[in-house]
Amino acid sequence: MTRDPETTDDPPAADPADAADQRPSTDKPGVDLGAPRWTTDYLPKMTGDADPVRLNMVTKRIRAASASDLSPRRSALKGLADASRLLIDRLVATDAPDDVIAAATVDVSAAAERFSGYHQGTLYGFSEAANAGRREDPLFDHSPLIGIGNPLAPPMTIREVDGVIEATACFGQAYEGPPGCVHGGYVAAAFDEVLGATQSLSGAPGMTGTLTVRYEKPTPLQVELRFEGRLMGVERRKIFVEGACYSGDTLTATAKGTFISMQPGQFLDILAEREARQEDQR
């Protein structure tokens, strides 16, 4: 995989990186212009160059998400999501008669009603509740792609191996686009998640700027797909990553992403710090 500036070096219109980079640098010897809000410590780095402490913090989420030992609470939430996945898998395009549809609707409505009046965690306020000991399920359990507790997620699994992000996903019947194949939109969604994890290997993750997916072959349903993500380059606050999706040995799609590293104190950074603290307290 090579980096192609024509397709990836293309920042969003409102690129805060430009403003940030025009600030005076404190690296210049003999010049002290006061404490800058942005220092080179927080710029993305290539593999092996990032500050180990910071890298450890921003990649903790990936390691935690791939852990297999679940607390009873997380197992219970996963159990409910798994039951919902089975339901969705079976109800889509079913030929069951009308009375079966009606009875199932009553069951599912009753289940939904049970949650009426309870609160939900959102990313804001979620970690506070965890830190106060009121909840132990981490944020990523609820992701619409990797969340074991979110029925929308297949869920994908994701981990880092020797500086490469490896992910797997098996999309069932409900994700069908072309006959027997994963809907192209969900292939793109999976890449967004994989490349989002990949850019964190720079030590200074941020938000997606652009995502380009190239569909090489149909991506089959009901098969364990394998995704790879690699950090390809950094340039000031831009992070360039690439990914690939395989079904067996067949390359079905590739992707390129440009991410814009966020300033310390912006919400992704706050969340990473809080999640790391939450992990440490277990």
Next chain:
Amino acid sequence: MTRDPETTDDPPAADPADAADQRPSTDKPGVDLGAPRWTTDYLPKMTGDADPVRLNMVTKRIRAASASDLSPRRSALKGLADASRLLIDRLVATDAPDDVIAAATVDVSAAAERFSGYHQGTLYGFSEAANAGRREDPLFDHSPLIGIGNPLAPPMTIREVDGVIEATACFGQAYEGPPGCVHGGYVAAAFDEVLGATQSLSGAPGMTGTLTVRYEKPTPLQVELRFEGRLMGVERRKIFVEGACYSGDTLTATAKGTFISMQPGQFLDILAEREARQEDQR
């Protein structure tokens, strides 16, 4: 919006268009090389140039999907999917106690069990069943993005207005990525659906070649988002389309897509013909 060949004019590696275009053309005067499998009638055309009969066939799906009058069967399937959507919306990151989770899991498992032993439609074999009078729910009801009968779909609505594709979607809590925002992967997925509908306006739709999404601003949850898709150009079998996503007046993301028109007789064409026939028989 302008077409940028550097980012969109980039066919998949195995591009069948090249092989097709090397076949002798019957347009050459005085030369008859027999019946070609590929004629200019099936090449994509710009708005206003496509054969009306063919355009009517390949866009029937869009008109049918935006119809508001549902048969009792389709309403029942939508009702079950809506109950499932409510369940998913409420269970994600809930703080309900363990006994509520357990009771809901029993409800949902019972609902899933009701479908055991029944068959599901897939794109293969689906239209045959419809044509034989065994089912009346059209394919698009089960799409993971626009399907009213698929709990994975928000669902999006989609329609054509004066040669422009207009779509809406409201993503709930379960689709959260950044705090309060739609996961970037689902923004990309929505664009794939919108641009897929847009390319059919060429009269000769095909498969996604590349999809590029550019994230301009955060895309909010719980808001009716508005998508637009426009046919920007055709070049042999390639179709160039562009899209935009708005929250109110704010442009949150843009997208470009390149699609490769498929040969008549390939599965998308067969499906379009069958769906059109199915519609006519109602």
